[in-house]
Amino acid sequence: MAKGNHCVTIDDNKWEALAGVVNGSRSAWIERQIDIVLNIEDEEAKLLQKIERLDNQLNVAKDKLCQIRQAKKERLEAANVFDECMISLNRLHENLGCIGRNQIRNIARKNDVPALELEEHCVSLGLNVVNFMEVPKR
Structure with a gap:
């Protein structure tokens, strides 16, 4: 989606106060707020991100389990x-x-x-x- 420059009038005190509250760009934060109001959230992208994050956590846990089992096996196989x-x-x-x-x-x-x-x-x-x-x- 193409972005353009748009003029919005905001009180100077509120603009400066927003800088202390928002992490990152104030313009990006305002755009996210507009998306929420317009209900333009991409549910599919959110679910894919969540699946990817959980899949990564699962892989880390499986890897750790394999390492623990391997160490236990080696210890038991030791004479x-x-x-x-x-x-x-x-x-x-x-x-x-x-x-x-x-x-x-x-x-x-x-x-x-x-x-x-x-x-x-x-x-x-x-x-x-x-x-x-x-x-x-x-």
Whole structure:
């Protein structure tokens, strides 16, 4: 759409006050106000911009998720990732005959390994896993 110069009479005080309120061009702001009054807003362009912005946010989130999963996979594939944890868990199992999921979660948190994978590892080794087990008193 072509633009032209048009003369509008505005009080000097209001024009200067508008400069302090409006970010950017006062003429562009006035043109946007006219568009609003005339209901000339382009709904399709707004929706396309919103879709593009949300799509970008989604791609960033997916990328971050992939990075987290890759880091977790690499850490799990590293040799003997559960060795530190298994020292304590084997000792508990030998003393008590079983280990609790609460104990597995606590040990996993301290060693920065995933608790569910550690529990699966314990089960695969034939350890008796129960829902809850108190820490033995000495």
